[in-house]
Structure formats: C-alpha cells, structure tokens
Amino acid sequence: xxxxxxxxxxxxxxxxxxxxxxxxxxxxxxxxxxxxxxxxxxxxxxxxxxxxxxxxxxxxxxxxxxxxxxxxxxxxxxxxxxxxxxxxxxxxxxxxxxxxxxxxxxxxxxxxxxxxxxxxxxxxxxxxxxxxxxxxxxxxxxxxxxxxxxxxxxxxxxxxxxxxxxxxxxxxxxxxxxxxxxxxxxxxxxxxxxxxxxxxxxxxxxxxxxxxxxxxxxxxxxxxxxxxxxxxxxxxxxxxxxxxxxxxxxxxxxxxxxxxxxxxxxxxxxxxxxxxxxxxxxxxxxxxxxxxxxxxxxxxxxxxxxxxxxxxxxxxxxxxxxxxxxxxxxxxxxxxxxxxxxxxxxxxxxxxxxxxxxxxxxxxxxxxxxxxxxxxxxxxxxxxxxxxxxxxxxxxxxxxxxxxxxxxxxxxxxxxxxxxxxxxxxxxxxxxxxxxxxxxxxxxxxxxxxxxxxxxxxxxxxxxxxxxxxxxxxxxxxxxxxxxxxxxxxxxxxxxxxxxxxxxxxxxxxxxxxxxxxxxxxxxxxxxxxxxxxxxxxxxxxxxxxxxxxxxxxxxxxxxxxxxxxxxxxxxxxxxxxxxxxxxxxxxxxxxxxxxxxxxxxxxxxxxxxxxxxxxxxxxxxxxxxxxxxxx
Numbered sequence: 001x002x003x004x005x006x007x008x009x010x011x012x013x014x015x016x017x018x019x020x021x022x023x024x025x026x027x028x029x030x031x032x033x034x035x036x037x038x039x040x041x042x043x044x045x046x047x048x049x050x051x052x053x054x055x056x057x058x059x060x061x062x063x064x065x066x067x068x069x070x071x072x073x074x075x076x077x078x079x080x081x082x083x084x085x086x087x088x089x090x091x092x093x094x095x096x097x098x099x100x101x102x103x104x105x106x107x108x109x110x111x112x113x114x115x116x117x118x119x120x121x122x123x124x125x126x127x128x129x130x131x132x133x134x135x136x137x138x139x140x141x142x143x144x145x146x147x148x149x150x151x152x153x154x155x156x157x158x159x160x161x162x163x164x165x166x167x168x169x170x171x172x173x174x175x176x177x178x179x180x181x182x183x184x185x186x187x188x189x190x191x192x193x194x195x196x197x198x199x200x201x202x203x204x205x206x207x208x209x210x211x212x213x214x215x216x217x218x219x220x221x222x223x224x225x226x227x228x229x230x231x232x233x234x235x236x237x238x239x240x241x242x243x244x245x246x247x248x249x250x251x252x253x254x255x256x257x258x259x260x261x262x263x264x265x266x267x268x269x270x271x272x273x274x275x276x277x278x279x280x281x282x283x284x285x286x287x288x289x290x291x292x293x294x295x296x297x298x299x300x301x302x303x304x305x306x307x308x309x310x311x312x313x314x315x316x317x318x319x320x321x322x323x324x325x326x327x328x329x330x331x332x333x334x335x336x337x338x339x340x341x342x343x344x345x346x347x348x349x350x351x352x353x354x355x356x357x358x359x360x361x362x363x364x365x366x367x368x369x370x371x372x373x374x375x376x377x378x379x380x381x382x383x384x385x386x387x388x389x390x391x392x393x394x395x396x397x398x399x400x401x402x403x404x405x406x407x408x409x410x411x412x413x414x415x416x417x418x419x420x421x422x423x424x425x426x427x428x429x430x431x432x433x434x435x436x437x438x439x440x441x442x443x444x445x446x447x448x449x450x451x452x453x454x455x456x457x458x459x460x461x462x463x464x465x466x467x468x469x470x471x472x473x474x475x476x477x478x479x480x481x482x483x484x485x486x487x488x489x490x491x492x493x494x495x496x497x498x499x500x501x502x503x504x505x506x507x508x509x510x511x512x513x514x515x516x517x518x519x520x521x522x523x524x525x526x527x528x529x530x531x532x533x534x535x536x537x538x539x540x541x542x543x544x545x546x547x548x549x550x551x552x553x554x555x556x557x558x559x560x561x562x563x564x565x566x567x568x569x570x571x572x573x574x575x576x577x578x579x580x581x582x583x584x585x586x587x588x589x590x591x592x593x594x595x596x597x598x599x600x601x602x603x604x605x606x607x608x609x610x611x612x613x614x615x616x617x618x619x620x621x622x623x624x625x626x627x628x629x630x631x632x
Contacts, residue, residue: 004177004181004182004185022040034069034072034073035069037072037080037081038068038069038072048068048071050083050087050279050280051068051071051072051075051080051083051084052068052071053275053276053279054071054075054083054130054133055070055071055074055075056071075130076130081190081191083130083133083134083137087280089138089141089144097147097148097151098147098148098151098154098155098158099151099155100155100158100159101143101144101147101151101154101155101158103144104282104283105235105283106140106143106144107280107282108234108235108277108282108283108284108285109140109231109232109234109235110136110137110138110139110140110141110231111137111273111276111277111280111282111284112230112231112234112235112269112273112284113136113137113139113140113224113227113228113230113231114132114133114134114135114136114137114227115133115136115269115272115273115276116136116226116227116228116230116231116269117132117133117135117136117139117223117224117227118130118132118133118136119265119268119269120132120223120226120227120255120265121223123255123256123257123265124219124223124255126216126219126220126223127196127220131192131193131196132196132223134192135187135192135196135197135200135224136224136227138183138186138187138190138192138200139183139200139203139224139227139228140179140183141182141183141186141187142178142179142180142181142182142183142184142186143179145179145182145183145186146171146175146177146179146182150175153174153175154175156174157170157171157174157175164204164205165205167179168180180201180204183200183201184197184200184201187200195216195217195220196220198217199211199217199220199221199223199224200224202221203221203224203225203228204225204228206218206221206222206225209221222251222254225251226248226251226252226255229244229247229248229251230248230266230269232244233245233248233266233293234269234270234273234285234287235285241293242437242441243437243440245293245294246440246441246444246445246448247444248262248266249262249294249444249445249448250444250447250448252265253448253449253452254452256452256456258452259294262290263289263290263291263294264290266290267289267290270287310335310336310337311334311335311336311337311357311358311429311432312336312337312339312354312355312356312357312358313330313336313337313338313339313356313357313358313359313360314338314339314340314341314347314350314351314354314356314358314359314360314361315327315330315338315339315340315341315360315361316340316341316342316343316344316346316347316359316360316361316362316365316370316373317340317342317360317361317362317365317391318342318343318362318365318366319362322362322414322416323340323342325416326360326416326421327340329418329421329422330360330425334422334425334429336358339354339356342365342366343365343366343367343368344361344365344367344368344369344370344372344373344376345367345368345373346367347359347361347368347373348368348373348376348377351377351383351386352382355382355386356386357386357387357432357435358386358387358388358389358425358428358429358432359377359386359387359388359389360388360389360391360412361373361374361388361389361390361391362390362391362392363390363391363392363393363394363403364393370390370391370392371402371403371406374388374390374403374406374407374408375406375407377407378406378407385435387409387410387428387431387432388407388408388409388410389408389409389410389411389412389424389425389428390403390408390410390411390412391411391412391413391414391416392411392412392413392414393413393414393415395413409428409431410424410427410428411424412424463475464476464479466539466540468518468521468522468540469521469522469525469540470525471525471528471529471538471539471540471546472537472538472539472540473539473540474539474540474541474542476539477537477538477539477540477541477547477549480537480539480549481497481537481547481549481599481603482599484537484549484551484599485592485598485599485602487551488592489592493551493552494552494553494554494555494591494592495549495550495551495552495553495591495592495602496549496550496553496554496555496557496558496589496590496591496592497547497548497549497550497558497589497590497591497602497603497606498547498548498549498550498558498561498562498565498587498588498589498606499541499545499546499547499587499588499603499606499607499609499610500528500545500546500547500548500565500585500586500587500610501544501545501546501585501586501587501610501614502520502521502524502544502545502583502584502585503583503584503585503586503614503618503619504583504618505517505520505521505543505544505583508520508581508583512576512579512581516576516577516579516581519574519576520574520576520581520583521540521544523572523574524544524546524569524572524583524585525538525540525546527565527568527569527572528546528548528565528569530568531548531561531564531565531568532548533550533551535551535552536548536549536550536551537549537551547603548565553591554591555589555590555591555623555625558589558591559589559621559623559632562587562589562621563621563632565585565587566584566585566586566587566619566620566621569583569584569585570584570585570619584618584619585619586610586613586614586618586619586620586621586622587609587610587613587620587621587622588605588606588607588608588609588610588611588612588613588621588622588623588624588629589606589609589621589622589623589624590602590603590605590606590608590609590623590624590625591625593605593625593626595627605624606624608624608629609622609623609624609629610622612629612631613631616631620632
C-alpha cells in the first residue's frame, strides 16, 4: 500500500465537510438535480455569498444575479461542487498545527492564484474560468496536506527553506511522497477532471511535462504556471518585485498581452483579491498599481546585501609583496575570484581573456603604466563597463584629475589601508550588481519582445485560419479576393472564383453526428487544397462552403479546373470508424467581367452559379457569364 492510500484510509488527507460534503455526495448521484444543490447551498450563508460573488464576476449579462438558484444555474453543478469543496478547505485549515507552515500566506497565495487563473482563462479561452478558479485555489493543496498529516516531519523540511525540485526531493526522501502527488490525489477525490488535474501536477515545472507545444494541456499548464508567478508577485516584498515583473511580462507576451494589457489584468486580479479576502478571512497585502511597480526604481544599494561571490577581479601590481597581500584580502575577505598581472601590457592580455568585472591597478609600473593601461582599456567596447580602481602614492589634485580623465572610477592611496580598500570595493561591487541587474533586465526585455512578436504572429495566424480545416478563414479569403481583384484590374490579367458547397451535408451530420461531419469537411478541404495551384487562394467561407480564387485564369480554364475538383471529391474514399461516407460538391464559377464594378460582383456571380448547380440536382458545375448561368 503506497503512502497516498495510507493517508486516504487514515482520513488525514484534507477533505470537505458539512455543506460542501453534502454537495459532493449529491452531485455524484446520476439523478442529481440543480434544485437539490441549490437547497443545500442556501443553508450556508457564507457559501451562498461566495457563489453569488463568483457567478456575478463571470456573468456576461449586465443585470447582476441576486438569487442562489440563478447563481447555481450559471455556474453549473460541477463548478459548484469544486468551488464549495475549495471554500470548505479554506475555512477548515487555518490552525497552525505544523510549526513553520504559513497558513495565512498559503491561502492568500492560493486565492490570488485562483483569481489569476480565472482571469487568464478569460483571455485564452481554453477552459471554463470557474473551473480554473477552483483549480488555482487547490493547486498547492498537497503542501497543506503534508503539513497536516506529518506536522513534525514537514516542519523539519520547511526549516531547510527549499523550493522547486529540491523541496520535492526532500519530501520524497523523508515522507516517501511529494506535495504534487498529494495534490493530484486530492483533486481526483474531489472529482476534478484529469484534463485539468494533469496540468496542475506539472505547473510548477512546465518544461518537465511531455505535452505537445500548443496543445490544450500544454496551454493549461502554462496558465497555472503564470498564475502562480502572479501570486508570487502579489505576496513579494518590495525589494523582490523587480525581478518577478520581468518574467511576468515575458509570460504575458507569450499569450499576446502587451505591458499595458497585462498590467490591467493584474490590477483586476489584485482588486478581486482584496474583495475575496474579506469573504474568506484571508490576508491580502496592499499593492500599488502594476504600472507603478514596473516604473519603480531598483532597490537602493544600502537595502541590499553586497553580492560578492564569484566576482572577477583583475589585480595589476608589479610589487610582489603588495600583490600577494591584496590578493589575499580580495579573495578571503570579499570572496572574489582574483587574477593577477605585473604590468599594463600583461593586464590587457589577461583582461581580454577573463573579462573582469573590477580592475585594481597600480599607477607606476614598468612596460605600460596604469594610466596608459586604463586609456587603452576604455578604447575597447568590452572594457568600457569595467569598474577601475587606481592605486597611487600621490594624491595631488592634478594627478587625481588626470586619473579620472583616463577613465578611472575610483582610487586608493598607498600605502594601502585595508578599510579604505574595503570601502572602495563595496562601491565597486554595488556597481557590478546593478550592472548585472540591468543586463539581466535588458535580456529579459529582449526575450519579452521576441516572445511578444512570435505571439502576435501566432494570434494573427489564428485570426486568419479556420480551426477545423486549417485553411484560411472567411476574413483571410476576403483579403485574398481584394488582392487578386486589384492585381487583375492593374495588370489586365484574368481572375476567376469558385464557390464550392458540400452536397447534403446536413444529412451527414444528422445521420452520423457532427464529429463525422467535421472529418468529412476536413477531407474535402484537403482535396480542394491539393487541387489548387501554388498562386491560387483557398478559404473556408463558413459551414460547408469554400472559396477558391484562381489567379491569372480565364473562365474556360477555371471551368475545367472546377470539373476536375468535382470529380476528385466524388471519388474520395472517406472511411470513419468503419463507415464509408460518400460525398460530392456543387461548384459555381465566375470570372471578372468589364460590367462588374467590384470583387463582390464576381462572388455574387459565382454564388448564382452555385445555386443553379444545386437546383440542377447537385454534384454539378455551373458557370456565370454575361449575366446568365450555364450548367455543364
């Protein structure tokens, strides 16, 4: 028996009680009705007010819902069950049974994630926003379960302040199960569909899932990941916000949200977070507007601990005793990785090899002195951002000015004082830290811009593509029509249009179902696409109707092409689930004529020919010319 089964049997897994449990039991019956659920909900004023708020937050009607019956009808039985269960767990598990587990912080983060999932779902439209709310609320429930079932052991794990894969490894090592597995088990017990539960399981590390890019599970996983990152920002200290915002903007760009749109979405979530926190008795931090956070300056250096680890320092000093002493100070006291050179010429070679972040150089040296070395360094692209400290035994105003004009950032007088060097190095380290942050943000913004460009191209492609057949949609077809008509008018070359309609398509849907009908349309679309020439334009106009535009094609050639297409479709062998589906198409053909004022007249002519083909018994090709229709 595995650990999860042991927890189920022992009753230690978090589970709903009271009204929520009754709702779950009712909803699992085959003959359950919404009126039964409504009666139970009405017995709990707190749950009633929460469901009303949720229903009104997602209702499209301008009139707000006022009755529990309307709210339950709006949300549906599945959503009511899931949400009631989530609220029940929030109400039950506020007690601090596990030392070190932040119960208020946990539910505050979970509530933010729920609301963020809901809002993101309204943008991407891949699942019900109400379902996403429930999933977001419970996405981290496994942590609460482990803290509840094993309070002492989990407190010891929390003391190590691990996160990500490190936390999961500690949980598995000490408890033989991790919080992701527990979350999946609780979601299954609560009846949340696998199509939602699997993305939640992988949302902490989306790259570890094997979901195909662009698939529904892939998109859901990234929705939950982004919602979690939004919640992280919502609960972050002010000094931590800057680094989190960069990633969020990049993630927003992937779903087509620019900075302004994402900021508006985030602010909506924050407003709802504060409103919901009162209902659920959960803390919610005051947050400034997203635009204010993005424009806030970086934290002041004195608010940060200096990040000295692994900073690359080049020490240029010809005097061995001083070089050895300073190398020890820089390495042992400040934790820097120190490289050394004895003169400016050797230092240039070393600097090009290691690209140091800080250079400390003596002024007076053989071969190439410190000033010449500094001037040469600043003349390179790679050497302009390096922080340079000069060691000098002379502190006259003229010498200091000369040093700064050569490109020195700071100086230390000799004989060297350790405290003075430490102070200068602290300033240098702050500069390097700020430079690293700037470079990181710049890289993030570049990535954000690239992701946004890719997302915009995908959105543009989606807006112009028929999702069922993969062909361009009506909008794209009308743009192609305008281009072909304009080119024909400009060059005098002919252009023709075919209106194509699948015969008796309604009977296929009625007899075999819409799923089979969809596959028939896909097969016909493939046939039309394969019959078209490279420069022709194909689109699905809607329903079972298609448009084929023939560039540089006279009426007779278009008619012959239409006949070939009609025979190709008639000969199609469409086998679906052991059934052979026979189909055919009717085609109307028209070309540009001098009497036509615009492209719409040509399409109208092709439409008339199509109706003539239908009236002639279907599976026909008809031609529109000189105001009349002719069937072959």
